[in-house]
Amino acid sequence: MSAATDTILEQLKTLSLLEAAELVKQIEEAFGVSAAAPVGVAAAAAPAAAAEAVEEKTDFNVVLEGLADESKKIAVLKVVRAITGLGLKEAKDLVESTPKDVLTGVPKAAAEDAKKQLEEAGGKVALK
Missing domain, CATH: 3.30.1390.10 (Ribosomal protein L7/L12, C-terminal domain/Adaptor protein ClpS)
Incomplete structure (x- = not known):
């Protein structure tokens, strides 16, 4: 890690939960991204996991x-x-x-x- 990322990480560790939530919201707005986990990925992974379970039947x-x-x-x-x-x-x-x-x-x-x-x-x- 660089010195800049180390400094940011240390500052993040000192934030309260409310401040961290506000920071996430500001990052989402500033960069047009979402911190929410994509639902489609989890739903697509479920059938694959079920298929693996069937293959492993003993x-x-x-x-x-x-x-x-x-x-x-x-x-x-x-x-x-x-x-x-x-x-x-x-x-x-x-x-x-x-x-x-x-x-x-x-x-x-x-x-x-x-x-x-x-x-x-x-x-x-x-x-x-």
């Missing part, structure tokens, strides 16, 4: 949305039991009450593996 839900064919119900039921460790009645209730979460909060690799197994057995599956 936990997934495996959702059984239905059966590709009703004749595949037993095969899907067996896979649900193997993946979840549920008993026969609980697995049957899950398969019959689609759409239903089969697994929740699992890593991407485990979710994709479960999806693959369920689809091969005849289920319609989505990762959320």
